[in-house]
Amino acid sequence: MNFKAFTDSITQLLQEKMGEDCTITVTKVLKNNDISLTGVVIMEESDSISPTIYLEEPYRQYQGGASLEEIVEDITAVYDKHAHNINLDMDFFRQYAAVEERIYHKVVNYEKNRKLLDDVPYFRWHDLAVIFYYAMEEAAFGRASILIHNNHLDMWGQPAEAVYRTACRNMKQHMPDLVLPMCRLLEDTMGIRMEESESSMPLYVLTNRERIFGASAMLYSDKVRKLAEELNTDLLILPSSVHEVLLLPDDKAQNYDFYRQMVSEVNRTQVDPEEVLSFNLYRYDREKAEIEAIV
Numbered sequence: 001m002n003f004k005a006f007t008d009s010i011t012q013l014l015q016e017k018m019g020e021d022c023t024i025t026v027t028k029v030l031k032n033n034d035i036s037l038t039g040v041v042i043m044e045e046s047d048s049i050s051p052t053i054y055l056e057e058p059y060r061q062y063q064g065g066a067s068l069e070e071i072v073e074d075i076t077a078v079y080d081k082h083a084h085n086i087n088l089d090m091d092f093f094r095q096y097a098a099v100e101e102r103i104y105h106k107v108v109n110y111e112k113n114r115k116l117l118d119d120v121p122y123f124r125w126h127d128l129a130v131i132f133y134y135a136m137e138e139a140a141f142g143r144a145s146i147l148i149h150n151n152h153l154d155m156w157g158q159p160a161e162a163v164y165r166t167a168c169r170n171m172k173q174h175m176p177d178l179v180l181p182m183c184r185l186l187e188d189t190m191g192i193r194m195e196e197s198e199s200s201m202p203l204y205v206l207t208n209r210e211r212i213f214g215a216s217a218m219l220y221s222d223k224v225r226k227l228a229e230e231l232n233t234d235l236l237i238l239p240s241s242v243h244e245v246l247l248l249p250d251d252k253a254q255n256y257d258f259y260r261q262m263v264s265e266v267n268r269t270q271v272d273p274e275e276v277l278s279f280n281l282y283r284y285d286r287e288k289a290e291i292e293a294i295v
Contacts, residue, residue, distance in 0.1 A: 003038070003053060003055075003059055004154055006055070006059050006062060006068075007038060007040075007055055007101070008027060009068055009212065010040065010055065010058070010071060010072060010075070011024050011026055012083060013041065013068055013072045013073065014040065014042065014068070015073055016077070017072060018042060018044075018076070019117040021045060021070055022042060022043065022044050023042075023043045023044075024041070024042055024047070025040070025041045026038065026039070026040055026041075027039050027040075027052065029052060029054075030115065030116055032108050032111060032112075032113065032116075032189040032242065032274050033108070033109060033112040033113060033273060033274055033276055034075070034088070034112055034114075034115055034116070035274050036271060037054045037056060038054065038055050038056065039052035039053055039054045039055065040052070040055060040075065041053070042075075042076070042079045043202060049090065050079065050082075051078065051079070051082045053075050053078050053079065058071045059076065075175070086205040087154055089261075090284050091114055091124075092169060093134075093146075093152075094147065094155060094156075094186040095156075096156035096158055098164050099134055099156075101170065102135045102136075102168055102170070102188060103132055103133070103134055103138060103148065103163060103166050103170060104132070104133055104134075104135055104167050104171055104174075104175060104213070105130050105131065105133075105164070105167040105171060105216055105240060106130075106131060106132075106133060106195070106213035106215070106216045107125065107128040107130055107131075107169070107213075107215050107216045107219070107221070107242065107277065108127065108128065108129055108131060108242060108277070109127065109128060109129070109276065109278055110124060110127055110128055110129045110266050111127070111185065111276060112276075113129060116131075117131075119149055119150060120132070120147060120148060120149050120150060121148065121149075121150060121153055121160035122160075122180060123160070123161060123164060125219065125295060126282070126292075126293040127278055127280050128277070128278060130164070130216065130219065131135050131147070132147075132163055132164070132167050133145040133146060133147050133148055133213075134146040134148060136148050137171065141176055147192050148163065152288065159213040163257065168219070168220060168238060171216065171217075171219075172220055172263055173207070173215075173218055174261055175208040175209060175210055176208065176209050177206065177207075177208060177220065177221035177222065177223050177224075178208055178209050178211075178214070178223070179204050179205070179206050179221070179223040179224070179227055180204065180205050180207070180219070181191060181202070181203070181204055181205075182203040182205055182206075182246070184202060189262050197253070201249065202231065203246060203247070204227060204246070204247040204248070205240070205241060205244050205245075205246060206221060206223070206224060206237075206244060206245050206247055207244040207245075208245075208272070211243060211244070212243060213242055213243060214243045214244045215239065215240075215242050215244060215245050215277050217243065218237070218245060218282070222246065224284050224291070225284070225286075225289060227247060228284055228286045229286070231249050231288070233249040233250060234249075234250040234283055234284060234285055234286050234295075235247045235248065235249065235250055235283065235284040236248050236249070236250040236259065236281065236282075236283055237281065237282035237283060237284060237291065238259060238262070238278070239263060239267075239278040239280070239281075240266070240271070240278065241271050241272075241277055241281075241283075242275050242276075242277050243275065245277070245282075247284075250283055250284075256294060258282060259281055260279070260280075260281060263278075263280075264279055269280060280294070280295075281293070282294060
């Protein structure tokens with residue numbers, strides 16, 4: 001059974017299970033890096049909002065031997081867990097004053113997101129694009145967010161420049177930049193204890209306090225400048241993902257092609273395609289006090 005037939009079967013079985021008073025909708029969602037996902041949305045009359053449950057992973061489970069009935073049970077379990085616990089009136093989103101305190105920015109690859117950028121406000125930054133999102137406050141959503149589109153700006157009567165200023169202010173106040181030695185990050189996130197050798201090259205991670213979309217800390221970080229002064233060198237910046245970048249001394253001794261190959265290999269084998277940031281390198285220039293692209 002191909003994916004289209006699988007989607008049709010799951011939709012039919014969900015409708016039979018949930019009954020005629022429930023609406024089952026299949027939707028295409030364009031994610032970062034031009035990745036399109038197929039999701040199913042279950043809405044009962046009492047629901048004000050419902051999670052989108054993506055079908056790509058269930059399809060892989062089906063190909064691995066799971067039955068359609070088992071997958072439908074899993075999908076309805078997700079719906080029961082989340083949708084009935086959420087009673088959110090989205091009317092507040094119509095007023096800019098009600099949302100501006102939770103508007104943030106993130107950086108994505110410009111070329112890989114040309115289709116998405118047709119529909120969202122953005123600013124170019126080297127080979128990246130700065131886009132904006134609203135971070136949900138409702139605990140039931142976890143770290144969910146709403147991507148800000150052009151029609152939102154029209155609804156709010158706000159130009160993109162005003163949203164950019166708001167996002168920059170909120171990033172500095174609520175998502176302050178964070179620079180950690182790589183060994184410290186591995187210890188914090190994975191419980192891996194690493195001792196940094198005195199002979200090894202210092203390697204640091206730049207992100208934000210929440211470690212979500214932390215690569216955008218490049219736009220406002222003062223800790224990068226302080227690290228460069230502490231190490232008495234320019235800094236080479238390697239894109240790791242949309243969530244963080246790596247910093248190391250730029251001693252000019254190593255051929256940049258080596259680092260480009262390393263970034264390419266990591267993007268290809270270690271980073272989720274949706275979270276790939278860039279294949280290019282950047283440098284913090286101490287004399288200019290700014291980050292530039294290495295071409």
